[in-house]
Amino acid sequence: MPSTRVVIVGGGFAGFETARSLLKALPPDSDTEIVLVNPTDYFLYLPLLPEVAAAVIDPRRVTVSLPAALPGVRLALGTVDKIDLDRRAVTYTDPEGRDHELTYDRLVLAAGSVNKLLPIPGVAEHAHGFRGVPEALYLRDHVIRQIELAAATDDQAQRDARCTFVVVGAGYTGTEVAAQGPLFTTVIADRHPELRDQKIRWLLLDIAPKVLPELHPRLSKAADKVLRSRGVEVRMGDTVEEATADGVKLRSGEVVCTRSLVWCVGVRPDPVVESAGLETQKGRVVVEPTLVVPGHPDVFACGDAAAVPDLTRPGQITTMTAQHASRQGKLAGRNVAASLTGGKLRRYKHHDLGFVVDLGGVQAAANPMRVPLAGFPAKVVTRGYHLVAMPGNRIRTAVDWLLDAVIGRQSVQLGLVRAPHVPLDTDNPELPNIPGITAKK
Structure with missing residues (x-):
């Protein structure tokens, strides 16, 4: 059994880069276990989704296998339902509806975002x-x-x-x-x-x-x-x-x-971050520039789930973009490694490119x-x-x-149906947990 476990919630831009940079930052002889909890077994390159919808590229092009891209990282397939900070435990539900619990020594909240719904009838x-x-x-x-x-x-x-x-x-x-x-x-x-x-x-x-x-x-x-x-x-x-x-x-x-x-x-932070009981700003977990959650030195947050202070714009937080999520994920991985080895934590500062x-x-x-x-x-x-x-x-x-x-492009129907596989509301308790869909309970 590993002596230390790092649990990363979310395999999007922030979570993926956290896992990848953590792998590189840990000493070769480290017995730290890295567990990535994600509803799918792939990283999704969101910016090219419109080209998938328009049949320009194959959908497999925007999906990268997490086990293949992150050797040495254990994939826990499922959706996180509960985070218990006192017990240092994360509860998640797998695609077949079974509940599981993971304890952690370090936790990284990189749950990303979901569709933003407005109260408009229909x-x-x-x-x-x-x-x-x-x-x-x-x-x-x-x-x-x-x-x-x-x-x-x-x-x-x-x-x-x-x-x-x-x-x-x-x-x-x-x-x-x-x-x-x-x-x-x-x-x-x-x-x-x-x-x-x-x-x-x-x-x-x-x-x-x-x-x-x-x-x-x-x-x-x-x-x-x-x-x-x-x-x-x-x-x-x-x-x-x-x-x-x-x-x-x-x-x-x-x-x-x-x-x-x-x-x-638009999008809003995944509701799971608020369920943890941490201080939030516009639905995003409040963090220090080092991505550490105040009062919880064992918890980090990055990407769309985190209200990261924008040191290039004093008084503001970083925007919810893939660019920030990727770079924050890289820093989160390095800082988690530093927290485990006694190193110095760095602050996030990035000028928009x-x-x-x-x-x-x-x-x-x-x-x-x-x-x-x-x-x-x-x-x-x-x-x-x-x-x-x-x-x-x-x-x-x-x-x-x-x-x-x-x-030219191929354009034939695949016979897909709407519900419940592609709901707009990704925070609907009536929806089942389906790979690719974040359905909260």
Whole structure:
């Protein structure tokens, strides 16, 4: 039996990097056991999910096997339900509904985030979320199915509704989904002569004044231009007020008949972090710059689950991005090792290196090192960044991009169904624990 055990909750960007850096930081003769608790056996590279939904790349490209990538780390497959700080124990439920308990000497909370739901009637029941492979695959199936059902009917009102797609949220994910959407539906519709004169509508809604409000105004305008050039109806200052099976009512009063509502409003910290009874800020565990939880020297937190002080912006906390999560995870691993070996803990300080947004085709927007880029140069930077940032599957991903550019994409239904496998509400007690879905009890 190992004399020391480190339990890491979550295998996303923060948890994955924590485990990897901890492996490197521990002495070769260490008998420390590292246990990673995660609902799936893979690390998910979230930024490329829109390309999975648009059938540009295979879903296996965005998933990296945790046992293969982290040899020496024990994977505990399941969803954490309870954290007992007094007993130094974590309780989790495996995919088959069985409960397990793990005691720890060091705990790292890297549970990540889940869909952010707003109290809007009908959204939880009728909208499609976008936080995992099951959701992306379901959305791909759903879009194809709507186009094919539209081609099979002579009812023009039904055809119009099935050929209308509404995306809510003009942040990174929503903008990428809306930009990829018209390219995808055009490919599908071109295979159906019945839809030759049919208009296919894509709407992007957000209460923000502009697309990608976090980016440089030049990049926001560039993205807006690309969207409009593809026929996307960009509706800033508007959002959904009510959703039904037949359509949505907008704040502006307009009723849009649709069978497709894609929810990309944002994320919130996984509720499990609040259940631990620790002090939180906006749902994120309060930590010191060293990522240690105050009053609990054996507990660390990082990524979306942690309110990490941003030393580059005094008085603020780091934003919920993959960039911060990855770098905080690396530091968390080193600091956990230091706490076990008597070393000095380092503080987290990272200047934002910029962002990339893939807009499909040869279009993208990026600001590497604060240099705003748009169009093809941004596309090169964007794809280069993803290939460097991905912890695996780089060659396969590059091959998929090449095949998409040369011979086009595959677009067939896989026969996926909606419930309960791809719920929007990832904190619904009525949902079972399914790999890939964080369903809390």
